Amino acid sequence: MTMKKNSGFSIVELLVVIAIIGLLISLLLPAIQAARERARRLQCTNNIRQLSLAVLNYHDTQKALPSGNIVHESLMEKADHPTSRDTPNGNYRIYDGSIGWAALLLPHIEQSSLYDKINFDTFAYTDDGGEGSVYYVGKPHGSAENQSVAESMPSIFSCPSAIRSVTTKNHKDYGINGLSGVPERQTTFASGPFFCNSGIRLAEVTRGTTNVFMFLESAHIWSWSPKSDGVVSVMRSGSNPFFWVNQGTQGYVCYRSLNMTTNTAENYPINSKDRWYPTRTARSYHAKGINVAMFDGSAHFVSETMNFENYQGLFQMRGSSLAKLP
Numbered sequence: 188m189t190m191k192k193n194s195g196f197s198i199v200e201l202l203v204v205i206a207i208i209g210l211l212i213s214l215l216l217p218a219i220q221a222a223r224e225r226a227r228r229l230q231c232t233n234n235i236r237q238l239s240l241a242v243l244n245y246h247d248t249q250k251a252l253p254s255g256n257i258v259h260e261s262l263m264e265k266a267d268h269p270t271s272r273d274t275p276n277g278n279y280r281i282y283d284g285s286i287g288w289a290a291l292l293l294p295h296i297e298q299s300s301l302y303d304k305i306n307f308d309t310f311a312y313t314d315d316g317g318e319g320s321v322y323y324v325g326k327p328h329g330s331a332e333n334q335s336v337a338e339s340m341p342s343i344f345s346c347p348s349a350i351r352s353v354t355t356k357n358h359k360d361y362g363i364n365g366l367s368g369v370p371e372r373q374t375t376f377a378s379g380p381f382f383c384n385s386g387i388r389l390a391e392v393t394r395g396t397t398n399v400f401m402f403l404e405s406a407h408i409w410s411w412s413p414k415s416d417g418v419v420s421v422m423r424s425g426s427n428p429f430f431w432v433n434q435g436t437q438g439y440v441c442y443r444s445l446n447m448t449t450n451t452a453e454n455y456p457i458n459s460k461d462r463w464y465p466t467r468t469a470r471s472y473h474a475k476g477i478n479v480a481m482f483d484g485s486a487h488f489v490s491e492t493m494n495f496e497n498y499q500g501l502f503q504m505r506g507s508s509l510a511k512l513p
Contacts, residue, residue, distance in 0.1 A: 224473070227347035231404070231471075232478050232486045234343050235361055239401045239480035241295035246389050253291040255363055255381035255439060256371050256432040258282070262310065284310025284329035285371065287438040288363050288381065289344060290336075290430040296343055304336050305430075312337040313431035315354045329431055340429040348472040349406045358427045362405030365439030365467070366502050367452075371432050378503040380482075381439070389482070392504040396482035398511055399504050403440040403479045404471040408460045426466045441467040442499045457498060458491040487512055 245253050263282060286307060293302035312329035314337070327334075337357060344359035345351070351358075365371075366379030376382040380392060380399065392399055405427050427437050436444075443454045444467050455468040457477060471477040476490045482504075489498075493513060500510025 224348065228473050228478070228488070231346040231348060231360075231473070232488070234346065235402050235404070235478050235480045236484065236486035237296060237343055238292065238361060239482075239484045239486070241292040242401060243389075243484055244295040245292060248295075249386075251386040251388055252380060253288050254383070254385045255365060256285045256287045256383055257291075257307070258285050258372075258383050259308070282310070283433060284312065285383075285432040286311045287430045287432040289359060289438060293341075296341065298341055301336055301339060301341070306330070306332045309333065311428075311431040313428035314338065314357060316426060316428065316431070316433055316435070316437075328433070337429050337431065344429065346404060346406055346471065346478075350472065355407045357429050358407050359429055359438070360404060360406040360427065360471070361402050362427065362438055362440035362469070363402055364400045364502055364504075365436060365441045367441045367443040368445065369434070369436060370439050370441070371436050372434065378505055380504045387504075392482050394503060394505055394508065397485070398501065399482045400440075400501050401480050401482050403469040404473075404477040405438075405440050405466075405469060406471050408470055435466040437466060439467065440469045442469075442495075442502050454495060454499075456491070456495060457489065457493060481512075489513075 242253060286305070290302070290305055290307075290311070293299065293305075309332050310330040312327065312331065312333040314327050314334075316326075316328050329337075340357045340359065344361060346360035349360045363381045364379065365381060366376060370376065370379060370382040373382050374384050376385070380387060380401070389396070407427055426435050430438070432438055441455065443452055445452060458470050458475075459468045460470055469477050469479075473488075475492075476488050478486060479489050480486045489512070497510045497513070500508035501512070503510070
């Protein structure tokens with residue numbers, strides 16, 4: 188009588204098959220992850236383009252560009268930490284809860300119902316001011332009258348690649364062109380298109396709409412920082428609440444600002460995550476660069492290796508700079 192042979196896999200053959208499958212998966216994973224990131228970056232590009240078109244629609248309606256942030260002088264005495272004007276030319280420190288540009292664009296991104304809920308006669312609100320604010324991190328600030336809107340940030344303000352947490356879920360990932368310094372408390376600007384209580388006309392962007400930044404990515408970035416007692420603690424080195432603005436330039440991107448430790452101007456390279464006051468820095472979770480939008484409504488990906496002098500020139504809306512996108 189002939190015995191029937193076992194047609195199943197041996198242990199060795201099974202292990203070989205498993206090893207091959209594992210190898211194939213390891214080869215496919217980077218490609219899948221890269222494809223997912225490309226899709227996320229494309230969505231981010233679309234977000235920033237739509238925001239730039241919203242600004243242009245705002246201009247068509249209001250005959251002026253939106254203010255970078257709004258400061259009501261009548262609210263200064265009611266603020267948590269009101270301060271007087273700094274200089275005779277009208278510059279002054281802002282209070283806890285200036286309303287930023289993001290609120291003004293809501294009707295132009297199909298969010299009129301959310302816009303109608305904002306009380307523009309009082310302070311903005313945030314559940315966490317973040318690092319860069321002169322107020323404590325991890326606690327609410329501003330007026331509770333605007334809390335429900337502040338906690339309902341539309342997804343267009345979020346980059347899909349950015350890592351979000353409980354305390355940054357209502358933080359946006361885009362900033363408007365603030366040129367340099369502290370635009371959130373400057374009421375006049377020689378070459379910057381957006382600043383405190385601004386409202387310039389598009390015709391004033393004399394360097395050409397294709398050659399001036401309107402928006403740049405400004406994602407919140409987590410990092411580790413030692414406290415004064417030497418204990419390492421987690422901090423947000425990028426703070427960008429939905430429409431609440433304080434002295435950390437939330438919602439603006441600058442190419443340079445004052446280092447308060449050395450009292451000297453310090454440049455902010457693209458995608459810098461370790462500079463002083465990095466809330467003012469253009470940065471993203473994309474590899475090797477950031478998404479930007481120009482005044483013609485176009486969106487582009489800018490390499491973090493771009494020549495800095497050229498990068499700086501793209502912030503200027505007027506002047507003799509010959510800066511152009513590469």
